[in-house]
Amino acid sequence: xxxxxxxxxxxxxxxxxxxxxxxxxxxxxxxxxxxxxxxxxxxxxxxxxxxxxxxxxxxxxxxxxxxxxxxxxxxxxxxxxxxxxxxxxxxxxxxxxxxxxxxxxxxxxxxxxxxxxxxxxxxxxxxxxxxxxxxxxxxxxxxxxxxxxxxxxxxxxxxxxxxxxxxxxxxxxxxxxxxxxxxxxxxxxxxxxxxxxxxxxxxxxxxxxxxxxxxxxxxxxxxxxxxxxxxxxxxxx
Amino acid sequence: xxxxxxxxxxxxxxxxxxxxxxxxxxxxxxxxxxxxxxxxxxxxxxxxxxxxxxxxxxxxxxxxxxxxxxxxxxxxxxxxxxxxxxxxxxxxxxxxxxxxxxxxxxxxxxxxxxxxxxxxxxxxxxxxxxxxxxxxxxxxxxxxxxxxxxxxxxxxxxxxxxxxxxxxxxxxxxxxxxxxxxxxxxxxxxxxxxxxxxxxxxxxxxxxxxxxxxxxxxxxxxxxxxxxxxxxxxxxxxxxxxxxxxxxxxxxxxxxxxxxxxxxxxxxxxxxxxxxxxxxxxxxxxxxxxxxxxxxxxxxxxxxxxxxxxxxxxxxxxxxxxxxxxxxxxxxxxxxxxxxxxxxxxxxxxxxxxxxxxxxxxxxxxxxxxxxxxxxxxxxxxxxxxxxxxxxxxxxxxxxxxxxxxxxxxxxxxxxxxxxxxxxxxxxxxxxxxxxxxxxxxxxxxxxxxxxxxxxxxxxxxxxxxxxxxxxxxxxxxxxxxxxxxxxxxxxxxxxxxxxxxxxxxxxxxxxxxxxxxxxxxxxxxxxxxxxxxxxxxxxxxxxxxxxxxxxxxxxxxxxxxxxxxxxxxxxxxxxxxxxxxxxxxxxxxxxxxxxxxxxxxxxxxxxxxxxxxxxxxxxxxxxxxxxxxxxxxxxxxxxxxxxxxxxxxxxxxxxxxxxxxxxxxxxxxxxxxxxxxxxxxxxxxxxxxxxxxxxxxxxxxxxxxxxxxxxxxxxxxxxxxxxxxxxxxxxxxxxxxxxxxxxxxxxxxxxxxxxxxxx
Numbered sequence: 001x002x003x004x005x006x007x008x009x010x011x012x013x014x015x016x017x018x019x020x021x022x023x024x025x026x027x028x029x030x031x032x033x034x035x036x037x038x039x040x041x042x043x044x045x046x047x048x049x050x051x052x053x054x055x056x057x058x059x060x061x062x063x064x065x066x067x068x069x070x071x072x073x074x075x076x077x078x079x080x081x082x083x084x085x086x087x088x089x090x091x092x093x094x095x096x097x098x099x100x101x102x103x104x105x106x107x108x109x110x111x112x113x114x115x116x117x118x119x120x121x122x123x124x125x126x127x128x129x130x131x132x133x134x135x136x137x138x139x140x141x142x143x144x145x146x147x148x149x150x151x152x153x154x155x156x157x158x159x160x161x162x163x164x165x166x167x168x169x170x171x172x173x174x175x176x177x178x179x180x181x182x183x184x185x186x187x188x189x190x191x192x193x194x195x196x197x198x199x200x201x202x203x204x205x206x207x208x209x210x211x212x213x214x215x216x217x218x219x220x221x222x223x224x225x226x227x228x229x230x231x232x233x234x235x236x237x
Numbered sequence: 238x239x240x241x242x243x244x245x246x247x248x249x250x251x252x253x254x255x256x257x258x259x260x261x262x263x264x265x266x267x268x269x270x271x272x273x274x275x276x277x278x279x280x281x282x283x284x285x286x287x288x289x290x291x292x293x294x295x296x297x298x299x300x301x302x303x304x305x306x307x308x309x310x311x312x313x314x315x316x317x318x319x320x321x322x323x324x325x326x327x328x329x330x331x332x333x334x335x336x337x338x339x340x341x342x343x344x345x346x347x348x349x350x351x352x353x354x355x356x357x358x359x360x361x362x363x364x365x366x367x368x369x370x371x372x373x374x375x376x377x378x379x380x381x382x383x384x385x386x387x388x389x390x391x392x393x394x395x396x397x398x399x400x401x402x403x404x405x406x407x408x409x410x411x412x413x414x415x416x417x418x419x420x421x422x423x424x425x426x427x428x429x430x431x432x433x434x435x436x437x438x439x440x441x442x443x444x445x446x447x448x449x450x451x452x453x454x455x456x457x458x459x460x461x462x463x464x465x466x467x468x469x470x471x472x473x474x475x476x477x478x479x480x481x482x483x484x485x486x487x488x489x490x491x492x493x494x495x496x497x498x499x500x501x502x503x504x505x506x507x508x509x510x511x512x513x514x515x516x517x518x519x520x521x522x523x524x525x526x527x528x529x530x531x532x533x534x535x536x537x538x539x540x541x542x543x544x545x546x547x548x549x550x551x552x553x554x555x556x557x558x559x560x561x562x563x564x565x566x567x568x569x570x571x572x573x574x575x576x577x578x579x580x581x582x583x584x585x586x587x588x589x590x591x592x593x594x595x596x597x598x599x600x601x602x603x604x605x606x607x608x609x610x611x612x613x614x615x616x617x618x619x620x621x622x623x624x625x626x627x628x629x630x631x632x633x634x635x636x637x638x639x640x641x642x643x644x645x646x647x648x649x650x651x652x653x654x655x656x657x658x659x660x661x662x663x664x665x666x667x668x669x670x671x672x673x674x675x676x677x678x679x680x681x682x683x684x685x686x687x688x689x690x691x692x693x694x695x696x697x698x699x700x701x702x703x704x705x706x707x708x709x710x711x712x713x714x715x716x717x718x719x720x721x722x723x724x725x726x727x728x729x730x731x732x733x734x735x736x737x738x739x740x741x742x743x744x745x746x747x748x749x750x751x752x753x754x755x756x757x758x759x760x761x762x763x764x765x766x767x768x769x770x771x772x773x774x775x776x777x778x779x780x781x782x783x784x785x786x787x788x789x790x791x792x793x794x795x796x797x798x799x800x801x802x803x804x805x806x807x808x809x810x811x812x813x814x815x816x817x818x819x820x821x822x823x824x825x826x827x828x829x830x831x832x833x834x835x836x837x838x839x840x841x842x843x844x845x846x847x848x849x850x851x852x853x854x855x856x857x858x859x860x861x862x863x864x865x866x867x868x869x870x871x872x873x874x875x876x877x878x879x880x881x882x883x884x885x886x887x888x889x890x891x892x893x894x895x896x897x898x899x900x901x902x903x904x905x906x907x908x909x910x911x912x913x914x915x916x917x918x919x920x921x922x923x924x925x926x927x928x929x930x931x932x933x934x935x936x937x938x939x940x941x942x943x944x945x946x947x948x949x950x951x952x953x954x955x956x957x958x959x960x961x962x963x964x965x966x967x968x969x970x971x972x973x974x975x976x977x978x979x980x981x982x983x984x985x986x987x988x989x990x991x992x993x994x995x996x997x
Contacts, residue, residue: 009586010494012409016684019701048682050407053494115402115677146406146679203681208815209698214823214902 001228004031004041006071006093008062012049013090013202020202021045024224036066042231043086043130044071046093048146048200058107058149059095072100075194083191086130086227091147094186094196103187103196104162105154110147111179117146119211120199121173122185126166129192130230134222140173141219142211143204145185150178150198152187162187169195197223240554241279242608250276259286265623272617280603280610283555284618287521288528291790294622297756298788301766304773305783313782316745319442324368324517325435326784327442328746330810334699335442336707337369338434340379340750340806342789346488347429351396355429356404356491357465360563362433363408363496364517367503368566370443371435374683375697376405378415378431379711379750379804380674383424385666385994390419393427394674395995401431402677407493408500411686412678413695415711416804419666422715425794430750430787432711432806436699441507445516447534447569447595452513454530454540455575456523457582457589458499458565462548465489465522465561495564502585503566511577514569524558524618526567531601531615534569538615540593542605554605569595629766630759639720641853643839648922655921656976658848660986662926663896665847668889669990687814691897693885694740694809696817704813708742711807714888715800716841717856722764722801726771727859731930732887733807734779738868739883739933741818741875742809747776749786749805754798756790764801765790772803778861781807811875818875821901822882822936825966828944829906831891831959832867832951833932835917835924842928843889863931866954871933874950879937886932892925894934895961899970900984908962909973916959921975936964 003026005017018028029041038044051062062068076084078101089097097103110116121142124135135141154162159181162168169186176183178198186197201220204210210217229235239245246252254276256266261282269277269285277285291297305321314320318335319327325339343358359376366373378401382390405412410433447454465488506512514534516526523545531538542554552560570578575591582589596602601618603611649658662668671690680689687706688696694710712732718725730747737744749772754761776783786806792799811817839845840854874880884894899906910924919927937943951958962973971977 009498010407012407012497012682016682019684049409050494050497053407053492053497055494114399115406115679117406117679117681118676144681146681148403148406200681203684206684208687209681209684212819 001026001231002029002041004029004038004044006031006033006044006046006067008033008051008065010049010051010053011047013047013200016202017045017047020205020224023205024221024228026224026228031067033065033067036070038070038074043227046087046089046096048091048093051092051096059092059099062096063099068100072102075102078102078104078189081190083193086230087194088131088223089196090200090202091198094198095149097194097196102194103189104158105152105187107149108151108153109149110151115148116177117144118177119213120145120177122170122199123173124170126169126188128166129169129188129195130235131195131223131226132169133230134226142213142215143199143201143220144211145177145199147178147198150180152180152184152198154181165190170197240606240608240610242610243278243612246278247275252276254282256282256286260290261286265289268623273613278610280555280558281613283559284524284528284611287524287559288618289622293521293525295788296623297625297627297790298765299624300626301769304769308773308777309782310777313780317782317784318439321783321785324365324445326746327369328784328808330699330705330707332700332703332705333439334436334705335439336434336436336699336808337366337371338432338748338806338808339365339785340430340432340748340804341787342750342752343429343431344426344752344789344792347397348393348427350488351393352400353488353490355397355400357489357563358429358431359401359404360491360496361519362431364519364566366433366435367500368443368445368515368517369435370441370507371437372504373410373433373435373500374685375413375695376410376431376433377413377695377709377711380416381418381420381423381428381802384421385419385990387424391995397429398674398677404491404493406679408497409682411680411682413680413686413689413697414709417671417674420715420800422800426792426799428752428792428802430804432748434707434709443507443512443515445529445533446514447530447538449513449571450535450595450597451572452595453570453572453575453591454538454593454595455568455570455578455589456545456565456592457568457587459492459495459562460546460548460588461557461560462562463552463556463560466556466559489561489563491563498585498587499564499566502582502587505581506578509577509581511570511574512568513571516567518565518567520561522558522560522562527601528615528618530567530569532619535595535597536615537596537598537600538593539596539602542603544590544592546588546590554610627756627762628759629763631763632760638853639855643845643851643854646845646849646851652975656978659892659978660982662843662847662889662892663983664986664990665843666990667843668893670988673991673995687817688740688819692740692820693736694742696740696811696814698814704815706811706814708737708740708809708811709806710736711804712736713802713804714841715802716846716852718768718801718803719852720841720854720856722767723771724856724859725801726768726803727775728856728930729803729805730772730775731859731861731864733805734868735864735885735933737807737809738871739818739885741816741872742811743872744781744807744809744868746782746784747805747807748784749803751786751788752792752799752802752804753790754793758798761798768801768803775861779865816876816878818880818883820882820884821898822904822964823902825904825964826939827881827936827964828939829908829961829963830935830937830947831913831932831961832870832935832956833863834929834957835913835919835927835932836929837919837923838927838929844926857928857930860931866956867931867933869954870950870956874947879943879946880935881938882936884934886934887928890926890928891934896970896983899980900987903968903980905965905967905969905980906962907965907971907973913959913961921972934961
């Protein structure tokens with residue numbers, strides 16, 4: 001299975017995402033922001049970082065990269081029930097997905113106005129996505145969070161709809177780290193193929209280098225194994 | 238605009254020049270006139286003034302720093318691939334891998350403008366590491382501020398921390414450790430030191446020299462603006478005056494995105510093998526890059542300043558030469574390689590401009606508007622600056638301070654008193670949790686962080702296949718330096734060395750950041766000389782060479798200097814980071830042991846300061862033989878997988894170490910201090926809070942086999958060993974016969990000080 005990882009100028013966690021895909025058993029493929037070609041990958045990860053320095057709104061410039069035109073077209077509309085290319089946006093990638101309107105809502109400055117890096121407890125609230133189908137519904141996991149603009153916001157009607165349609169993928173436990181509405185840590189498109197997640201599963205795939213809080217440090221690996229099995233089983237295209 | 242070019246300078250010898258405003262001394266100005274045989278042009282004066290500043294030329298420290306070279310033996314150099322004098326030292330860590338690391342100060346800018354000052358401090362040290370041909374893999378930040386409760390600390394600290402995070406996080410470099418220390422001594426002079434470590438293969442080392450006549454001088458990266466003009470001379474090399482101008486325009490402004498792109502661009506350029514020489518632009522900007530590259534190489538260079546891309550077109554030529562605009566690099570490139578070079582810079586959207594060529598004339602010639610504005614021998618700018626033998630004098634107050642021992646201070650005796658003291662100490666300014674600071678730094682990026690703060694040392698994997706990695710720790714107790722600068726420096730070295738060993742890594746080399754007051758004060762100069770001697774002697778005894786570092790003088794306000802603060806960064810190597818030793822225990826039922834001897838040593842201790850505001854006496858005895866033996870036990874035991882945890886004993890003594898190791902994973906401990914007290918002749922208070930050196934606590938499985946192994950390890954090396962107790966399956970820290978305290982209460986006391994001060 002070939003999973004692409006996009007590098008924008010200012011991407012930081014691209015090497016980590018590539019390592020995570022490899023550890024999950026997939027074949028990582030480096031995609032370059034200026035290259036309007038997906039090289040036939042089966043899924044795409046938009047990694048964390050500060051694309052273009054995030055001096056405008058986070059993700060606002062990256063969203064117009066040539067490679068994003070291809071990804072947006074392949075992923076299909078946010079509310080379509082038929083899924084397209086599986087895409088996981090992590091942190092800055094989540095911000096890019098919202099700016100691209102592949103996902104609703106927006107990420108805003110943390111309510112406490114500081115960057116925060118810590119081991120974060122989450123509850124996986126939807127296993128109906130190609131990126132979370134390997135988890136058990138309601139499962140508690142610990143993966144690192146690290147962001148300055150991670151406060152997820154949307155209007156009340158949108159939040160109600162996301163919850164009603166089971167599109168809230170994960171929620172923060174043990175304290176909301178950034179002021180996200182309704183403790184939302186991640187959401188998906190209607191088809192469950194595009195997922196945006198503020199915490200970093202790619203930093204919790206190798207016990208020695210993940211959270212050392214007793215969780216085992218590999219709780220994030222499920223995101224990457226999920227998409228691989230989804231592709232194999234034909235759940236994703 | 239008329240330009241003060243070389244011809245005009247020769248024709249008008251009597252024009253008054255602003256050498257004093259540029260921070261030059263009269264005799265220095267006269268020497269420039271002697272070298273050139275005429276008065277300098279305005280641009281030449283600008284170059285000499287910044288390059289001969291204390292910050293760039295080390296003119297007051299040079300005569301003492303020679304000790305580092307003189308006392309380095311051949312055996313110590315075995316692992317050194319590049320030593321002192323280059324942008325950073327390079328150390329062989331085996332398997333063809335090398336690491337380069339260095340620490341620098343950005344103290345003055347961080348006081349004037351905390352966010353940008355601290356941010357550009359990170360940027361500068363990272364560019365030093367790139368300049369060696371290495372990929373930066375981690376940063377650390379030893380920080381010192383005034384009193385925790387002083388109002389100005391609330392201005393400086395949050396800005397500094399946000400600046401380090403804002404810049405370092407955006408570069409994708411894990412922040413793996415450092416220090417946060419509060420002391421009134423740093424009130425008007427916070428210390429913001431930054432360390433960076435990078436990795437490279439042996440064959441990838443690059444150096445800053447311009448060789449090959451006809452090769453091109455290429456400036457690339459950000460455009461040159463008006464920020465940071467005179468940063469090195471006016472700001473870093475002078476004492477702050479009460480009520481003086483704020484000097485804010487001398488602080489540079491950072492753009493971490495530009496630096497991140499520059500890192501990737503440089504690494505791709507290095508990988509293509511088309512860079513013959515490379516230099517970053519930091520202090521003294523183009524003046525430094527031109528003169529150092531030319532001086533280190535074939536000796537000549539001719540460049541056209543009109544070609545420098547500017548952010549501000551109104552800049553005068555001398556401002557262009559002095560600007561410390563960030564995120565710029567200079568490369569020497571063969572003409573045939575230029576197209577390939579520009580293809581890579583274009584890929585990364587990095588602007589690159591050919592400014593001129595390398596020549597064999599022995600002169601650095603700079604033209605501007607078709608006029609020659611600089612024509613100098615580059616060595617006289619870069620390497621043959623003034624050297625001062627400043628007067629030294631032992632401070633007249635030192636005898637009285639050393640005589641004022643802490644022996645008369647009232648001490649707690651009862652269990653209840655000791656328990657109350659524990660809660661006060663773990664919540665005090667310097668012993669409380671640093672997580673309010675470190676949670677603002679990304680420690681995960683790159684996925685190679687095996688250990689970070691609050692562990693004793695940061696541990697980074699270098700080779701993903703074998704797990705080979707490095708450990709780094711920085712330390713210094715400025716109060717020890719104030720009591721005895723020689724011993725204080727050795728103690729700083731010993732602590733960082735011990736911390737690296739506690740993580741299981743073998744200490745290999747050091748970098749130092751020597752923060753002191755004004756070199757024009759003989760008492761400060763004496764402290765400096767003592768500290769350098771101590772460090773050089775200590776390194777020779779431990780067999781770890783100094784690879785480079787930085788001197789920061791003028792850390793004083795008016796007549797009051799900071800404590801002598803020689804911050805030492807020790808680098809160690811570990812065969813496989815999977816075998817590193819953490820500082821906290823994860824499971825109950827482990828045996829706890831103390832390695833080393835406890836003496837009644839409280840001079841300069843946290844207890845004397847926190848409880849009594851006392852600073853006097855002589856710092857703890859330093860025994861580097863004992864440190865070395867302890868380190869051998871820690872490394873050998875770590876390698877053998879004997880230690881479930883190891884934690885060095887330093888600030889706050891055994892009590893602090895046990896408390897931290899309990900809180901790390903919420904696993905309690907019960908100890909009995911009577912065997913230790915009986916052996917060392919100390920009471921429970923001394924056992925818990927003395928700051929004797931060469932000690933650590935280790936957690937070892939309770940099996941006859943493991944205990945025999947530990948005893949043999951210690952006996953072989955003559956390291957005293959005593960049983961303390963066990964980790965327990967209850968959330969409690971207990972001392973037999975004296976007191977116990979719940980971990981919840983301990984944690985609450987430990988974690989409130991910083992958020993309580995900085996959260997509003």
